Amino acid sequence: xxxxxxxxxxxxxxxxxxxxxxxxxxxxxxxxxxxxxxxxxxxxxxxxxxxxxxxxxxxxxxxxxxxxxxxxxxxxxxxxxxxxxxxxxxxxxxxxxxxxxxxxxxxxxxxxxxxxxxxxxxxxxxxxxxxxxxxxxxxxxxxxxxxxxxxxxxxxxxxxxxxxxxxxxxxxxxxxxxxxxxxxxxxxxxxxxxxxxxxxxxxxxxxxxxxxxxxxxxxxxxxxxxxxxxxxxxxxxxxxxxxxxxxxxxxxxxxxxxxxxxxxxxxxxxxxxxxxxxxxxxxxxxxxxxxxxxxxxxxxxxxxxxxxxxxxxxxxxxxxxxxxxxxxxxxxxxxxxxxxxxxxxxxxxxxxxxxxxxxxxxxxxxxxxxxxxxxxxxxxxxxxxxxxxxxxxxxxxxxxxxxxxxxxxxxxxxxxxxxxxxxxxxxxxxxxxxxxxxxxxxxxxxxxxxxxxxxxxxxxxxxxxxxxxxxxxxxxxxxxxxxxxxxxxxxxxxxxxxxxxxxxxxxxxxxxxxxxxxxxxxxxxxxxxxxxxxxxxxxxxxxxxxxxxxxxxxxxxxxxxxxxxxxxxxxxxxxxxxxxxxxxxxxxxxxxxxxxxxxxxxxxxxx
Numbered sequence: 001x002x003x004x005x006x007x008x009x010x011x012x013x014x015x016x017x018x019x020x021x022x023x024x025x026x027x028x029x030x031x032x033x034x035x036x037x038x039x040x041x042x043x044x045x046x047x048x049x050x051x052x053x054x055x056x057x058x059x060x061x062x063x064x065x066x067x068x069x070x071x072x073x074x075x076x077x078x079x080x081x082x083x084x085x086x087x088x089x090x091x092x093x094x095x096x097x098x099x100x101x102x103x104x105x106x107x108x109x110x111x112x113x114x115x116x117x118x119x120x121x122x123x124x125x126x127x128x129x130x131x132x133x134x135x136x137x138x139x140x141x142x143x144x145x146x147x148x149x150x151x152x153x154x155x156x157x158x159x160x161x162x163x164x165x166x167x168x169x170x171x172x173x174x175x176x177x178x179x180x181x182x183x184x185x186x187x188x189x190x191x192x193x194x195x196x197x198x199x200x201x202x203x204x205x206x207x208x209x210x211x212x213x214x215x216x217x218x219x220x221x222x223x224x225x226x227x228x229x230x231x232x233x234x235x236x237x238x239x240x241x242x243x244x245x246x247x248x249x250x251x252x253x254x255x256x257x258x259x260x261x262x263x264x265x266x267x268x269x270x271x272x273x274x275x276x277x278x279x280x281x282x283x284x285x286x287x288x289x290x291x292x293x294x295x296x297x298x299x300x301x302x303x304x305x306x307x308x309x310x311x312x313x314x315x316x317x318x319x320x321x322x323x324x325x326x327x328x329x330x331x332x333x334x335x336x337x338x339x340x341x342x343x344x345x346x347x348x349x350x351x352x353x354x355x356x357x358x359x360x361x362x363x364x365x366x367x368x369x370x371x372x373x374x375x376x377x378x379x380x381x382x383x384x385x386x387x388x389x390x391x392x393x394x395x396x397x398x399x400x401x402x403x404x405x406x407x408x409x410x411x412x413x414x415x416x417x418x419x420x421x422x423x424x425x426x427x428x429x430x431x432x433x434x435x436x437x438x439x440x441x442x443x444x445x446x447x448x449x450x451x452x453x454x455x456x457x458x459x460x461x462x463x464x465x466x467x468x469x470x471x472x473x474x475x476x477x478x479x480x481x482x483x484x485x486x487x488x489x490x491x492x493x494x495x496x497x498x499x500x501x502x503x504x505x506x507x508x509x510x511x512x513x514x515x516x517x518x519x520x521x522x523x524x525x526x527x528x529x530x531x532x533x534x535x536x537x538x539x540x541x542x543x544x545x546x547x548x549x550x551x552x553x554x555x556x557x558x559x560x561x562x563x564x565x566x567x568x569x570x571x572x573x574x575x576x577x578x579x580x581x582x583x584x585x586x587x588x589x590x591x592x593x594x595x596x597x598x599x600x601x602x603x604x605x606x607x
Contacts, residue, residue, distance in 0.1 A: 004072055010046025010090045016077045021096060023048055024072045024104065026134065027065055029115050037062055039098075040115075041073060044139075049086075049095040050075065058098035068107035068114055068134075074100040088559030089427050127570040129561055144267060145546045149216055151263055152237055152542075155256040161214040161239060166201035168194060168218070171523075178222035178527075180232075188587035194220035197539060199458075200524050202240040203496055206535040207527045210509075211297055212252075214239040216542060222567075228488055228544055230555050231567040236491065240537035246479050249536050250435060257483070257490075259539065261431050264549045272429050278435040279483075287436050292330075292413015294439075300420040304412045307331045307400075310386050311322050316377040319361075322402045330412040331390055334419050338366040338395035344422070345372065348399060351418060357411045361400035361449035364518045368394040380458060415485075430549065431485055438462075439480040442473040442509065452510050455480050458524075459494035460534075466504045483540060485548055491540025498527050 004024040012021065025043035032038075036320065039062055041048040050073055052059040058073070062145040065071065075096040086092030111127075112120050114134045125132045132138055153163070169192040172179050195201075199217050205213045217238040225231035237256075241249060258277055265272040280298070282332045287294050290303045308328045311319035319329050338346065352360035363383060364371040370383045378386070392398060399419065401411040420426050441461045443454035451473050459478040461467050467476050479495035497503045504514050517525055546558040556562040563569050577594045578586075 008045040009043040009048040011191070012048055012077055012081060012094050012096070013089050017079045017094060020074070021077055022072060022074050023050075025070070025095065026114075027062075027067045027071060027107075030062070032063070032066060038095075041096075042070070042134075046090050048091045049080075049089075050097050051078075052098040056098050058101035059103045061103065062098065065103065066107045066109065068110060068131075069103065070105040070107075072102040072104060073098050074102075092190050099210040111284055117208060120401060122156040122532075122564065123570060126562065126564055129571050133560070136298060138557060140268070140545070141550045141552065142263065142560055144550055145542075145558055145560075148260060148264060148546050149542060151260050152256060152545075153216065155259055156237070156239065157210070157213075159252055159256060161252075162210065163215050164205060164210070164213050165215055166195070166198040166205075166217065170195050170544070173560040174499050180220045180222050181400065183586040183588055185586055196221050197236070198238050200521075202238060202537065203458075203524060203535065204527055205308070206240055206242045207532045208595045211242050212239070213241075213537075215379065217539070217550050224565070225563075225565045226266060226447070229568075230543055230556055230559055230562055231565065232563050235542040236471070236539040237542060238537075240532040240535055243537045244495070244534065244536050246437070246481060246536065249479075249493065249495070249538065250278065252481070253540070254433075257433065257545075258483075258546070261433075261485075265431065267549055267551075269549060272428075272431055274431045277432045281437050281524070282434050283438040284436055285438070288409050289330075292409050292411075292416055293463075294436050294482065295484045295487055295489040296434065296436075297417065297426065298434055299427045299430050299486060301425055302333055302335070302416050302420055304409075304416055305331045305390055307386060310382065310389070311378070314382055315379050316374060318418065319374075319378075319400070319402055327403055328405050328408050329400055330408050331386070332401065332412050332415045332419060333390060333392060334362075334397040334399060334400040335393065335423065335425070336395050337364070337397040340364075340397070345399075346396065348415065349419065352411060353409075355414060357401075358403065360411065360415055361402065362449065363400075364397045365392065366395060374400060403472060433483065433485050436482040436484060437480075438477045439482075440474065441476040441478040441480075441506070444474060450511055453506075456492065457506065457510070458492050458497055458503070460497045460502070464499075465502050468502065468509060473509050481538070483538065488544055488548060488606075490544055491538045495534070495536035495538065498523055498528055498532040498534055564594045 001020050004400050006022045007023050009023055023041055025041045028040040028042035028047060030037065036051065037059060038051045039156070040047050041050050045509045052062050057471045073096060075098045077094050078097050080093060080095055110131065112124050112130055114129055117135065117137055126248050133142065136301070169182060172193040177196055179196065182194065184192060198217050202213055203445065216240050217236055218233055219236055220233050223231065239253065241252060254277055255333070258274055261274045265274055275299040284294055287296055289306060292304055306328060308323045309332070311329050312323045314320050321330060345364060348362065349360045361374050362372055365387070370380060373416040375383050390398065399415055401408045401415060439455045439456065441459070442451050444453045455478065459480045462477045462479060480492065481494065497506065504517060507517050543555050543558060547555050550558050551556055561569070561571065569576070583590060
């Protein structure tokens with residue numbers, strides 16, 4: 001028999017009754033029933049119940065051990081009585097009578113429990129992540145992540161893509177976030193940067209003649225954490241294609257995403273559906289109007305409407321003056337709210353104020369009759385015209401966001417989400433995908449008083465050189481696109497600007513000279529001068545994909561060893577001070593106060 005196990009802790013069933021077996025794992029739980037001890041033995045695969053009584057030499061040893069100690073059990077498989085069968089366990093029909101136990105490793109008193117799913121502070125969970133990862137839900141999430149990546153990799157190969165690895169030590173990139181810098185020992189005073197994304201390398205692969213590239217790429221950005229963004233590092237499905245239009249890119253990646261989400265839609269019995277192919281295409285300006293943002297959650301049935309025209313010259317002076325000043329009024333329907341008290345509407349207004357807005361106007365409706373201050377001021381005829389235009393039912397209320405277009409859109413988008421949440425309108429049994437397309441190439445920067453790029457400076461403008469030379473820059477659209485699922489942006493992408501003369505012109509409009517482009521983007525612009533194919537791609541976030549499939553609100557729950565919100569690794573003690581010797585080797589001097597004993601710290605060699 002093997003030194004540690006003949007079976008894992010999920011393999012035994014009624015067919016093995018009477019067999020002698022050997023199992024190894026962690027003591028998950030212990031239950032003392034007065035002379036009879038039951039132990040749930042856990043390994044990576046599952047749990048098997050171990051039983052020991054006064055006839056078992058293992059009993060005193062098992063009684064003395066703490067949970068999470070690692071043991072090896074030799075015993076006999078026995079059938080459970082009908083009353084004690086556990087249908088929730090793969091091994092629920094049997095138990096193993098312990099005849100001998102070997103202690104492989106004793107556990108100290110635990111800083112947090114492994115059995116159960118109690119919520120513990122982030123600091124404890126991350127400091128003892130190796131214990132946190134033993135917990136059933138998190139363990140399952142990490143296994144899901146592995147399965148998702150494996151599925152994506154296979155689907156990309158099936159779509160004709162080839163996997164390449166791009167450099168980790170490179171130069172600063174134009175992605176826009178802060179770089180993590182790495183000092184060079186052999187080039188004093190110079191620094192590498194960790195890649196924010198393999199953007200330029202994947203484009204250079206297309207210039208080099210490779211047709212369809214992908215990798216599960218690590219990316220590094222020194223930016224603040226969010227619920228859907230991991231600080232420090234993250235992974236993305238990075239891909240690029242040559243000789244493609246925007247629709248070709250969509251046609252290549254949609255089956256991959258759709259297939260992965262369908263494969264894992266029923267993860268842990270959730271039974272979710274996936275929006276059919278092809279995914280919806282929503283122009284950026286339409287998305288900003290209807291949903292108040294460029295990452296709409298299409299599970300939410302509420303649509304925002306511009307109702308500025310209905311208040312121009314109306315009896316409601318406040319909204320009339322807003323419209324006459326060139327600003328807007330947006331309406332957010334609140335379906336079937338006739339049974340809601342005034343407090344529901346007032347609470348929404350108070351919420352808007354707590355978010356930093358002036359307020360959120362509203363009108364109520366019950367049995368076709370309007371109520372509230374806006375309805376009173378706007379008049380019954382005006383409100384009925386408005387309700388008909390919005391398609392409101394006789395018991396549907398409506399909220400109003402008014403002001404500068406950008407602020408009104410932002411408030412309306414937030415209110416749309418909050419109303420749907422308050423009224424339980426979001427269908428959580430669906431994955432709803434869409435593409436946001438036709439992003440503006442340029443925007444006006446009020447602070448700098450100049451035209452600048454709005455999204456991605458390396459995208460091909462729609463209309464190419466002709467558009468740059470003949471159109472108002474603020475009217476030029478780009479071949480840029482985002483893929484969105486359930487209100488979460490999975491990635492941005494674009495058909496790239498592969499022609500130097502068009503790139504120079506685009507940057508000129510944004511106030512950059514040809515010398516600026518040649519200096520800041522030398523590697524890419526020089527390569528384009530030697531023949532570059534039309535190309536495009538995108539990079540859906542792996543962490544966000546898994547977060548959606550695992551139905552987790554925080555991305556930390558699908559990453560093996562995440563950092564804190566402050567980008568600290570509490571378990572490994574990173575970041576940390578460098579020793580004086582290390583700094584000297586790198587020709588660096590630190591201005592930070594360092595502990596006096598830091599020079600004595602050592603780092604073990606990697607195995």
